[in-house]
Amino acid sequence: MQGEISSYRVLRSQPEYIKLIAANLINRFGDSIDAIAFSLMMYEITNSASLVALILGLNYIPTVLLQPLAGALVERLSKKRTMIAFDLVRGAIVAAVVWLYRAGSLTPGLLIVMTLLISTAESFRVPAGVAIVPMLLKEECYKVGVALNQAVGRATELVGFAAAGGIILLVGRGGALLIDVATFALSAAVIAFIRLEETVTRGRADFRNVLSDFAKGLRLVREHRVLIALLFVAALINFSTVPLQTFSVPYVTDWLHGDASVLSATQFLVVAGTGIGSVICPKITRIRRNTQIVAFGLLQSAALLLFGLAVLARDLESRRIVALVACLMFGLSSGVINVVFAAALMRNAPKEYIARLSGISNAVMTSAIPAGSFLCSALAAFVKVPVAIAASAALSFVLFLGIAGIKTLKNL
Numbered sequence: 001m002q003g004e005i006s007s008y009r010v011l012r013s014q015p016e017y018i019k020l021i022a023a024n025l026i027n028r029f030g031d032s033i034d035a036i037a038f039s040l041m042m043y044e045i046t047n048s049a050s051l052v053a054l055i056l057g058l059n060y061i062p063t064v065l066l067q068p069l070a071g072a073l074v075e076r077l078s079k080k081r082t083m084i085a086f087d088l089v090r091g092a093i094v095a096a097v098v099w100l101y102r103a104g105s106l107t108p109g110l111l112i113v114m115t116l117l118i119s120t121a122e123s124f125r126v127p128a129g130v131a132i133v134p135m136l137l138k139e140e141c142y143k144v145g146v147a148l149n150q151a152v153g154r155a156t157e158l159v160g161f162a163a164a165g166g167i168i169l170l171v172g173r174g175g176a177l178l179i180d181v182a183t184f185a186l187s188a189a190v191i192a193f194i195r196l197e198e199t200v201t202r203g204r205a206d207f208r209n210v211l212s213d214f215a216k217g218l219r220l221v222r223e224h225r226v227l228i229a230l231l232f233v234a235a236l237i238n239f240s241t242v243p244l245q246t247f248s249v250p251y252v253t254d255w256l257h258g259d260a261s262v263l264s265a266t267q268f269l270v271v272a273g274t275g276i277g278s279v280i281c282p283k284i285t286r287i288r289r290n291t292q293i294v295a296f297g298l299l300q301s302a303a304l305l306l307f308g309l310a311v312l313a314r315d316l317e318s319r320r321i322v323a324l325v326a327c328l329m330f331g332l333s334s335g336v337i338n339v340v341f342a343a344a345l346m347r348n349a350p351k352e353y354i355a356r357l358s359g360i361s362n363a364v365m366t367s368a369i370p371a372g373s374f375l376c377s378a379l380a381a382f383v384k385v386p387v388a389i390a391a392s393a394a395l396s397f398v399l400f401l402g403i404a405g406i407k408t409l410k411n412l
Helices: 008-013 015-046 051-059 061-065 067-074 079-102 109-130 141-191 206-224 225-255 260-281 287-312 318-348 351-380 383-402 407-411
Strands: none
Touching: 008 015, 008 141, 015 079, 015 109, 061 067, 061 109, 061 351, 067 079, 067 109, 067 351, 079 109, 079 141, 109 351, 141 260, 141 318, 206 351, 225 260, 225 287, 225 318, 225 351, 225 383, 225 407, 260 318, 287 318, 287 351, 287 383, 287 407, 318 351, 351 383
């Protein structure tokens, strides 16, 4: 904790990092509009909830299978140029989707192909975006820098989600996606103005070298127990968020008797809470980093339990209030945990390994989602949804308490 800066004012002297945040905000705004417009388009094209679920599930495949290798490849490339290139690639793919949609040629099969292409491009863009941060920030600024990026990013998502409905009504689904295309181009333009000196790994970026770099990344993880512990935390972060994601629709519909506005309110409060947690995280200077993960992980578990037990309230209004408070608590704790984890990964990994370790970390985190979904599905098959949520909360309690016993995390 010693030497770590907690004031956001220091970032005024980091103009290149501020440019990166600006590019990320532009991306977040476009993605939040895209999330709603693309989902509506998927359902219109497929006319099947199961196909939509399948397409969304396939979206995770490149992250799990490709991103670890993509991260190793990015180490041999310019991070700045990689970010620019794949922002433009993603924009081009979304533009192709709009063209096919307006031409009446967009089929479920083509939609799956386009979704996989977008996810593949993201598998290169994400590790590059993580690896460039230590080149723009001093180590003592990692936590406050990550916190600001996440906090304003969440705020931008809220603006995007709030504006998405009106934008879609005004310009249609295709028009909304074209706005997303424009944000990709604008993000690339902002990144182009970032000034930095990059050190790129020498050697050809062929498959043999990339595979060798990936293997070195795995060896680094095996040799440093703190990185193994961080990957476990990474998986737990995503695993613990699955119940709220999986059960929110049936829970709100069947137990809170709510409509889309109630569901939107739960999502809004989770995102808002995450932003608040990100903001306050750097101010928590008297608590050890590993203790922060455990304490806020337990708070997250308590929020999940409160969400499940909200149905015990006497009247419907009380149920909804308790559930919404739980969503805010859940988001706040998630915001703190995410910042502590991201800063710890950058702090404990050699700079030349950041991209490949980011790829491995994201793959581990993403793989936890289907594992958590399977568990939730199994629980819901035997018990009612609120009971399944409460059981998931109990498991989350146990897992976060288990983190408290990991000695290597004391070195975060």
